[in-house]
Amino acid sequence: MEHLFSERVKKAKASEIREILKLTQQPEIISFAGGLPAPELFPIEEMKAVTLKVLETMGKDALQYSPTEGYDPLREKIAMRMAKQGVHAQKEDILITSGSQQGLDFTGKVFINPNDYVLCESPSYLGAINAFKAYECQFKEIDTDSDGMIMSHLESIINQTENVKYIYVIPDFQNPSGRTWSLERRKALVEIANKYNLVIIEDNPYGELRFEGESQPAVKSLDTEGRVVYLGTFSKTFSPGLRIGWVCASETLLSKYITVKQSADLQSSSISQRELDVFLEDYDLDAHIEKIKKVYKHRRDLMISTMADHFPRQAHYEVPQGGLFAWIELPEQIDAKVLMEKAVARKVAFVPGGSFFPNGGHENTMRVNYSNMPDDKIVEGIIRLGALLKEEL
Amino acid sequence: MEHLFSERVKKAKASEIREILKLTQQPEIISFAGGLPAPELFPIEEMKAVTLKVLETMGKDALQYSPTEGYDPLREKIAMRMAKQGVHAQKEDILITSGSQQGLDFTGKVFINPNDYVLCESPSYLGAINAFKAYECQFKEIDTDSDGMIMSHLESIINQTENVKYIYVIPDFQNPSGRTWSLERRKALVEIANKYNLVIIEDNPYGELRFEGESQPAVKSLDTEGRVVYLGTFSKTFSPGLRIGWVCASETLLSKYITVKQSADLQSSSISQRELDVFLEDYDLDAHIEKIKKVYKHRRDLMISTMADHFPRQAHYEVPQGGLFAWIELPEQIDAKVLMEKAVARKVAFVPGGSFFPNGGHENTMRVNYSNMPDDKIVEGIIRLGALLKEEL
Numbered sequence: 087m088e089h090l091f092s093e094r095v096k097k098a099k100a101s102e103i104r105e106i107l108k109l110t111q112q113p114e115i116i117s118f119a120g121g122l123p124a125p126e127l128f129p130i131e132e133m134k135a136v137t138l139k140v141l142e143t144m145g146k147d148a149l150q151y152s153p154t155e156g157y158d159p160l161r162e163k164i165a166m167r168m169a170k171q172g173v174h175a176q177k178e179d180i181l182i183t184s185g186s187q188q189g190l191d192f193t194g195k196v197f198i199n200p201n202d203y204v205l206c207e208s209p210s211y212l213g214a215i216n217a218f219k220a221y222e223c224q225f226k227e228i229d230t231d232s233d234g235m236i237m238s239h240l241e242s243i244i245n246q247t248e249n250v251k252y253i254y255v256i257p258d259f260q261n262p263s264g265r266t267w268s269l270e271r272r273k274a275l276v277e278i279a280n281k282y283n284l285v286i287i288e289d290n291p292y293g294e295l296r297f298e299g300e301s302q303p304a305v306k307s308l309d310t311e312g313r314v315v316y317l318g319t320f321s322k323t324f325s326p327g328l329r330i331g332w333v334c335a336s337e338t339l340l341s342k343y344i345t346v347k348q349s350a351d352l353q354s355s356s357i358s359q360r361e362l363d364v365f366l367e368d369y370d371l372d373a374h375i376e377k378i379k380k381v382y383k384h385r386r387d388l389m390i391s392t393m394a395d396h397f398p399r400q401a402h403y404e405v406p407q408g409g410l411f412a413w414i415e416l417p418e419q420i421d422a423k424v425l426m427e428k429a430v431a432r433k434v435a436f437v438p439g440g441s442f443f444p445n446g447g448h449e450n451t452m453r454v455n456y457s458n459m460p461d462d463k464i465v466e467g468i469i470r471l472g473a474l475l476k477e478e479l
Numbered sequence: 480m481e482h483l484f485s486e487r488v489k490k491a492k493a494s495e496i497r498e499i500l501k502l503t504q505q506p507e508i509i510s511f512a513g514g515l516p517a518p519e520l521f522p523i524e525e526m527k528a529v530t531l532k533v534l535e536t537m538g539k540d541a542l543q544y545s546p547t548e549g550y551d552p553l554r555e556k557i558a559m560r561m562a563k564q565g566v567h568a569q570k571e572d573i574l575i576t577s578g579s580q581q582g583l584d585f586t587g588k589v590f591i592n593p594n595d596y597v598l599c600e601s602p603s604y605l606g607a608i609n610a611f612k613a614y615e616c617q618f619k620e621i622d623t624d625s626d627g628m629i630m631s632h633l634e635s636i637i638n639q640t641e642n643v644k645y646i647y648v649i650p651d652f653q654n655p656s657g658r659t660w661s662l663e664r665r666k667a668l669v670e671i672a673n674k675y676n677l678v679i680i681e682d683n684p685y686g687e688l689r690f691e692g693e694s695q696p697a698v699k700s701l702d703t704e705g706r707v708v709y710l711g712t713f714s715k716t717f718s719p720g721l722r723i724g725w726v727c728a729s730e731t732l733l734s735k736y737i738t739v740k741q742s743a744d745l746q747s748s749s750i751s752q753r754e755l756d757v758f759l760e761d762y763d764l765d766a767h768i769e770k771i772k773k774v775y776k777h778r779r780d781l782m783i784s785t786m787a788d789h790f791p792r793q794a795h796y797e798v799p800q801g802g803l804f805a806w807i808e809l810p811e812q813i814d815a816k817v818l819m820e821k822a823v824a825r826k827v828a829f830v831p832g833g834s835f836f837p838n839g840g841h842e843n844t845m846r847v848n849y850s851n852m853p854d855d856k857i858v859e860g861i862i863r864l865g866a867l868l869k870e871e872l
Contacts, residue, residue: 128542187744220743328750349584
């Protein structure tokens with residue numbers, strides 16, 4: 087039946103991260119591979135209370151079909167929360183999605199014809215690359231430094247490339263690099279999108295998890311022509327298991343996402359949307375985020391200091407100011423995929439960095455996550471990795 | 480920015496059903512338009528109990544990321560439940576989806592290249608038509624009678640048509656016609672798919688809601704070559720608000736659906752899957768379904784008998800043996816879209832039938848739902864519709 091499959095599916099391969107996550111589900115593995123939040127911080131007691139309240143006060147609505155756009159009180163609260171990032175949004179600008187991964191999938195569906203180009207940071211988020219690839223796009227990777235995309239490179243690529251649809255960026259604590267864009271680069275990005283009549287996809291799952299330094303306004307807040315699509319999620323600030331994210335965009339763009347959602351899954355969970363809404367009403371999500379930040383900052387510090395003590399000096403990394411990931415560059419002769427196999431044999435896992443470059447190469451890089459493991463495992467895992475690296479170098 | 484949109488989105492229009500549902504959310508409207516379950520039957524108390532149990536016994540896992548394929552104990556229970564329909568499935572044959580609408584969307588994504596053909600019943604489910612159209616397919620409608628598709632017509636269309644990918648059918652209490660396929664037609668369908676090397680998509684949201692007569696085995700149970708994809712859902716037997724459905728298919732086909740789900744939304748809700756699993760463990764879903772059937776049978780009887788008393792004799796309809804819908808054919812000069820506007824002015828709503836024919840026409844048909852309205856509204860709404868029809872004829 088192979089001949090019956092679509093071209094997009096014939097080309098697709100299962101996400102390496104998901105396959106690695108499966109591998110690392112063995113409990114004895116110390117996994118720095120996934121992007122999993124710390125489960126001990128999940129607000130389980132609060133979830134019990136909000137679920138009971140939802141079922142008692144609006145049980146019938148919570149279990150019934152509901153509008154594609156989402157539950158209005160939740161849309162309103164999300165619109166209000168966007169103000170923290172300088173975005174003046176209204177309920178009508180918000181579409182509730184099943185995690186921000188769905189926002190990425192819809193982005194591909196809304197914009198990409200086969201062989202259109204997507205411009206992205208080099209490296210970029212693997213899940214986004216796979217979501218867009220499913221619509222048969224090509225990628226051009228834009229060089230980045232510690233302030234974000236290099237604008238001269240971006241502009242020269244735009245000038246050289248036909249059928250560019252959008253520029254995909256993760257400006258805050260980027261996955262996988264951990265880097266954050268400067269305000270100047272954010273402004274310049276919007277100017278370039280305006281000049282060349284392109285759309286910007288701003289993916290911001292980690293922006294609220296800043297441990298230190300000054301917050302930058304969302305690119306969406308600098309949007310002068312309604313051409314920035316902002317993707318948000320509660321996966322890293324509340325719970326990924328609920329699968330609630332959102333798209334914030336101007337009516338012209340958002341209406342296409344809504345049409346796509348209608349045929350994709352009708353709507354996101356009626357009950358989960360209400361649970362989250364009641365949580366936002368009855369509890370203090372920002373106080374909860376402060377708790378998360380405190381733990382993650384501690385884990386980042388521990389991971390970085392252990393790396394400083396135990397990694398060979400040829401392994402380079404920056405200290406991320408927030409988010410979930412650190413990014414490591416190794417000497418060119420090291421293949422992190424081969425390293426990964428050896429690491430798993432020693433019961434420690436990470437993601438080889440090559441997967442984050444849509445056009446390949448950069449096999450000498452790796453991403454490590456510090457949010458999901460307790461202190462002793464962070465230390466032990468990094469010591470094991472350091473020993474392995476020293477043997478390989 | 481119009482030039483940036485994909486071809487698929489430029490062609491798309493918002494689902495008429497969803498737009499009508501919005502219109503009919505005004506509480507004073509008697510709506511026979513949606514396909515909504517009766518909310519008074521939702522197991523709200525049971526949901527409270529299962530949610531508390533899930534959060535108490537496995538709260539961390541319920542709020543964390545989980546595998547794309549779904550929660551294994553739920554996959555196992557679904558596989559076992561498939562035996563009721565004659566299907567011998569294992570956990571590995573099941574992918575959990577966010578409602579069966581997502582299974583329809585993935586079907587399009589897995590099989591359709593632009594301008595490929597999908598064969599479907601005439602009429603067919605609007606939500607499926609829109610999901611497939613989003614991948615830019617064409618449709619050929621196959622004539623049906625009260626036993627299902629007419630096989631000679633199906634075979635002649637296959638012989639005339641290039642790039643046919645699959646045959647999409649709803650063999651039990653079809654949406655919108657309410658009809659159920661005979662065993663002979665089910666067998667013949669599988670033979671034709673085998674002969675021409677095609678896939679069958681069997682969509683079965685209503686099969687468990689049979690009020691009378693003998694159950695037919697699922698087409699999937701007659702599948703000799705692993706070419707039937709079965710789409711199931713708990714939306715009509717438990718709750719649509721949870722958004723839990725499934726795909727049951729052989730490994731060759733299911734692996735493609737899993738890859739597609741990875742990039743579409745990573746996974747369905749961890750907590751909702753566990754809630755449903757605990758419900759299936761601690762309660763008797765079949766007893767719950769018996770309750771639903773009793774209520775819906777009563778409402779069907781009431782709607783049909785009121786139609787018999789108050790509709791003009793030129794309105795033709797069959798009595799569905801289960802499911803949620805009755806289908807009405809009016810004289811050719813009646814345009815049900817125009818009728819709908821007049822009906823809404825009288826505070827009663829239905830779905831004009833033309834939307835269920837992907838290639839247009841048949842504007843003299845309409846679909847009415849009997850599951851969602853209480854007795855008095857069914858009677859009042861049908862009397863109003865009958866009066867309107869008599870004026871128009």
